Amino acid sequence: MTLSEGPAAVPLLSVRGLTKLFGSFAACNAIDLDIAAGEIHALLGENGAGKSTLVKMLFGVLQPSAGQILWEGAPVTISSPGEARRLGVGMVFQHFSLFEALTVAENIALSLDPKISLSKISDEAAALSKAYGLPLDPKAHVADLSVGERQRIEIVRALLQNPKLIILDEPTSVLTPQEADRLFETLFKLKAEGRSVLYISHRLEEVRRICDRATVLRHGKVTGACDPKRETPASLARMMVGSDVAQVHRDSASALGDIRIEVTDLSVPARTPFAVSLKKISLKVRAGEVLAIAGVAGNGQGELFDTLSGEYPVTDDGAIRIRGKAVGRTGINGRRLLGAGFVPEERHGHAAVSALPLSDNLLLARSQSDKKAFLSGGFASIIRQDAIRSATRRICEAMDVRKSGEDPQAGSLSGGNLQKFIVGRELDRQPAVLVVNQPTWGVDAGAASRIRQALIDLAKAGSAVVVISQDLDEIFEVATNIAVISEGKLSDPHPAGSLTLERIGLMMGGIHESHLIPEAAHAH
Amino acid sequence: MFEAILLTVITASTPLVIAALGELVTERAGVLNLGVEGMMIMGAVCAFAATQMTGSPYIGILAGILGGGAFSLLFGFLTLTLVANQVATGLALTILGLGLSGQLGEAFVGQPGIKLQPIVFPLLSDIPFFGRVLFRQDLTFYLSMALVVGINWFLFKSRAGLKMRAIGDNHASAHALGINVIRTRYLAVMFGGACAGLAGAQLSLVYTPQWVENMSAGRGWIALALVVFASWRPWRVLAGGYLFGAVTIGQLHAQAFGIGIPSQFLSALPYAATIVVLIIISHNRRTTLINTPASLGKPFVPDR
Numbered sequence: 128m129t130l131s132e133g134p135a136a137v138p139l140l141s142v143r144g145l146t147k148l149f150g151s152f153a154a155c156n157a158i159d160l161d162i163a164a165g166e167i168h169a170l171l172g173e174n175g176a177g178k179s180t181l182v183k184m185l186f187g188v189l190q191p192s193a194g195q196i197l198w199e200g201a202p203v204t205i206s207s208p209g210e211a212r213r214l215g216v217g218m219v220f221q222h223f224s225l226f227e228a229l230t231v232a233e234n235i236a237l238s239l240d241p242k243i244s245l246s247k248i249s250d251e252a253a254a255l256s257k258a259y260g261l262p263l264d265p266k267a268h269v270a271d272l273s274v275g276e277r278q279r280i281e282i283v284r285a286l287l288q289n290p291k292l293i294i295l296d297e298p299t300s301v302l303t304p305q306e307a308d309r310l311f312e313t314l315f316k317l318k319a320e321g322r323s324v325l326y327i328s329h330r331l332e333e334v335r336r337i338c339d340r341a342t343v344l345r346h347g348k349v350t351g352a353c354d355p356k357r358e359t360p361a362s363l364a365r366m367m368v369g370s371d372v373a374q375v376h377r378d379s380a381s382a383l384g385d386i387r388i389e390v391t392d393l394s395v396p397a398r399t400p401f402a403v404s405l406k407k408i409s410l411k412v413r414a415g416e417v418l419a420i421a422g423v424a425g426n427g428q429g430e431l432f433d434t435l436s437g438e439y440p441v442t443d444d445g446a447i448r449i450r451g452k453a454v455g456r457t458g459i460n461g462r463r464l465l466g467a468g469f470v471p472e473e474r475h476g477h478a479a480v481s482a483l484p485l486s487d488n489l490l491l492a493r494s495q496s497d498k499k500a501f502l503s504g505g506f507a508s509i510i511r512q513d514a515i516r517s518a519t520r521r522i523c524e525a526m527d528v529r530k531s532g533e534d535p536q537a538g539s540l541s542g543g544n545l546q547k548f549i550v551g552r553e554l555d556r557q558p559a560v561l562v563v564n565q566p567t568w569g570v571d572a573g574a575a576s577r578i579r580q581a582l583i584d585l586a587k588a589g590s591a592v593v594v595i596s597q598d599l600d601e602i603f604e605v606a607t608n609i610a611v612i613s614e615g616k617l618s619d620p621h622p623a624g625s626l627t628l629e630r631i632g633l634m635m636g637g638i639h640e641s642h643l644i645p646e647a648a649h650a651h
Numbered sequence: 652m653f654e655a656i657l658l659t660v661i662t663a664s665t666p667l668v669i670a671a672l673g674e675l676v677t678e679r680a681g682v683l684n685l686g687v688e689g690m691m692i693m694g695a696v697c698a699f700a701a702t703q704m705t706g707s708p709y710i711g712i713l714a715g716i717l718g719g720g721a722f723s724l725l726f727g728f729l730t731l732t733l734v735a736n737q738v739a740t741g742l743a744l745t746i747l748g749l750g751l752s753g754q755l756g757e758a759f760v761g762q763p764g765i766k767l768q769p770i771v772f773p774l775l776s777d778i779p780f781f782g783r784v785l786f787r788q789d790l791t792f793y794l795s796m797a798l799v800v801g802i803n804w805f806l807f808k809s810r811a812g813l814k815m816r817a818i819g820d821n822h823a824s825a826h827a828l829g830i831n832v833i834r835t836r837y838l839a840v841m842f843g844g845a846c847a848g849l850a851g852a853q854l855s856l857v858y859t860p861q862w863v864e865n866m867s868a869g870r871g872w873i874a875l876a877l878v879v880f881a882s883w884r885p886w887r888v889l890a891g892g893y894l895f896g897a898v899t900i901g902q903l904h905a906q907a908f909g910i911g912i913p914s915q916f917l918s919a920l921p922y923a924a925t926i927v928v929l930i931i932i933s934h935n936r937r938t939t940l941i942n943t944p945a946s947l948g949k950p951f952v953p954d955r
Contacts, residue, residue, distance in 0.1 A: 188827055209829035224824035226817050228941045237817050238828050241810040268941060399940075 217285030384414030468558030481538030543574030664896025673846020685741025688871025689748020694851025719848015819944030
């Protein structure tokens with residue numbers, strides 16, 4: 128699709144045949160892209176489709192292997208981020224490139240003209256953040272800020288350079304719906320000022336709502352250019368994935384069984400200055416139930432997972448019960464022996480050792496809980512390679528893990544495939560209780576739907592499942608009941624059918640019942 | 652008596668402060684150079700040799716700075732350009748420096764040295780007590796004080812210092828912002844080397860004006876401990892340096908008075924003090940995290 132406004136409308140940015148090779152692998156393959164002045168242009172694609180590589184070339188972080196970039200019609204070489212900024216390109220990264228030990232103003236100062244004084248930058252940043260509705264304290268240390276606030280720094284930093292094109296990489300993945308709405312207002316303001324926005328996302332509803340045009344990437348190639356408002360989410364998904372994504376299927380309410388995991392009035396102080404303390408958390412999950420815990424990143428999800436899994440035991444033994452047994456002081460293996468399974472958030476270095484093959488990763492996780500199956504010789508604990516290999520094969524088949532070779536290193540798998548393996552490793556035990564933190568974070572749509580289906584099926588087979596997730600679509604897909612975590616406090620659970628996105632959003636922002644009760648008590 | 656002890660404390664503390672300040676800058680840029688001891692002894696031998704050959708201890712000071720700086724360049728090339736392991740390279744640098752300086756200095760062993768004379772500030776030096784202590788010192792003392800003020804200003808007030816702290820905190824992000832990580836680190840490593848060299852020159856021209864093999868006697872290691880002790884803050888390096896200097900001198904006097912503590916125990920005091928302070932400061936994790944360069948010792952390879 129080309130611009131129809133005639134020869135007068137030279138696109139702000141044109142990309143012709145842009146290619147980036149890593150060895151013989153083409154991360155981007157002959158990509159064509161036009162961004163007009165004053166448009167919000169979506170760049171859609173699954174993980175690994177080449178979106179980030181493309182954007183890094185536009186921002187001068189990577190150099191293209193072939194192809195041309197035209198800025199306002201003239202060919203340019205963007206050799207460094209500084210060069211990109213001089214042209215008028217601003218960038219808000221997905222993984223924030225902020226310096227935690229520095230203040231907000233210092234962070235902003237680093238990307239500006241060194242002649243401007245720090246105090247002037249502070250003032251300008253404060254004024255700008257006010258004008259665009261992004262409140263910020265310039266003197267705060269980044270380490271003390273929430274993810275949403277950190278993103279604001281990135282946006283203000285990009286805006287201070289008065290860019291013509293702003294690139295946003297998955298900006299809403301860390302925001303509440305309300306925060307996202309505020310961001311969209313900012314984007315519309317930018318558009319009204321005649322600036323262009325390149326908006327990278329895999330959230331189709333969002334793209335349809337705010338973007339004027341969309342370019343879809345798959346396997347490093349452009350597979351479609353369209354007006355997202357005229358497409359359906361299904362048709363966009365087809366362009367992204369190349370085939371129809373399997374719909375996650377859930378039977379309507381089945382009877383719930385006994386309580387499998389119970390947490391009563393659990394309070395845990397923060398372990399590090401940047402951690403969240405857990406405050407009086409209570410939850411009950413029955414057999415057959417999926418309890419989904421929603422919340423914006425950094426509100427205690429990781430801390431809650433650590434206490435549930437036993438990675439950090441708590442002092443009050445009775446605060447956590449698995450199948451009726453008090454396990455607060457029991458470590459992770461003791462809890463696994465009771466039939467619980469755990470999948471942490473970080474794939475590399477936490478759930479899996481990247482440099483070890485899948486079979487070793489399987490053994491590491493289950494050497495205690497499945498001693499009989501994988502170890503022989505009693506005290507000598509001799510590893511039974513054959514049993515482990517066949518279990519690895521079984522898991523890979525069950526979860527459709529695509530890999531190169533029989534038993535590759537965990538690090539060589541794509542994020543989605545490794546995540547399928549890690550979840551499958553626990554499912555293979557048929558755990559009575561499964562606790563999963565961010566099961567499909569950074570995973571492509573196909574793998575995500577496979578994992579979600581597996582979680583639902585596990586609950587249907589009579590297990591209790593706790594899913595901690597930031598992805599609201601995922602939460603509504605899998606949950607029987609939904610609770611929201613905010614600033615280390617967990618709301619009461621609500622049946623999934625009784626909640627709306629807006630209601631959850633308000634709860635995620637910290638407005639929920641447990642806030643209101645103490646206030647009411649004060650009134651007396 | 653007190654004044655005399657104070658003067659020896661200043662002489663003993665100055666090399667610690669200077670070497671630690673240099674290492675502080677290196678580490679603020681995210682590079683861990685464990686070769687301070689080696690660079691220091693190279694500075695000492697270069698300074699002594701140049702002084703003997705020219706007769707001018709000021710040329711000796713310059714030679715010490717250049718010697719330490721040039722020697723650190725070897726570390727920079729290995730760890731920054733060839734991305735070798737910083738810990739191993741730093742240790743190797745110390746071993747190499749001790750050996751090489753012994754070889755270079757062989758001809759100078761036993762020769763009487765030329766002492767760097769104090770620079771006396773007129774009027775100011777007439778102030779009772781303070782004038783004699785602060786304004787009748789040699790060049791290295793004044794330089795050490797200027798370095799504390801200068802480095803503090805550079806790191807926390809200047810834009811270049813901000814960039815250096817940014818590199819030390821997160822080199823990948825700094826690179827993404829267009830800051831030249833490798834070049835800045837080369838400069839920081841060479842500054843650290845130059846300071847270690849200057850500290851070495853102070854040893855062979857002021858502290859004990861002669862050349863003795865291994866005359867740095869572990870001061871490079873104390874300087875390294877001082878940087879952590881000071882949680883990467885220049886003023887705390889000054890305070891810590893004088894504390895360690897005082898402990899060293901106090902230990903000598905304690906021995907002279909025949910106080911019945913084994914000298915080995917007293918010599919170990921600075922290290923024991925470092926451990927105690929580390930335990931105390933690690934309680935306040937927030938301030939520690941904000942001051943500690945997060946990318947310290949991590950290799951950096953730009954993804955191009």
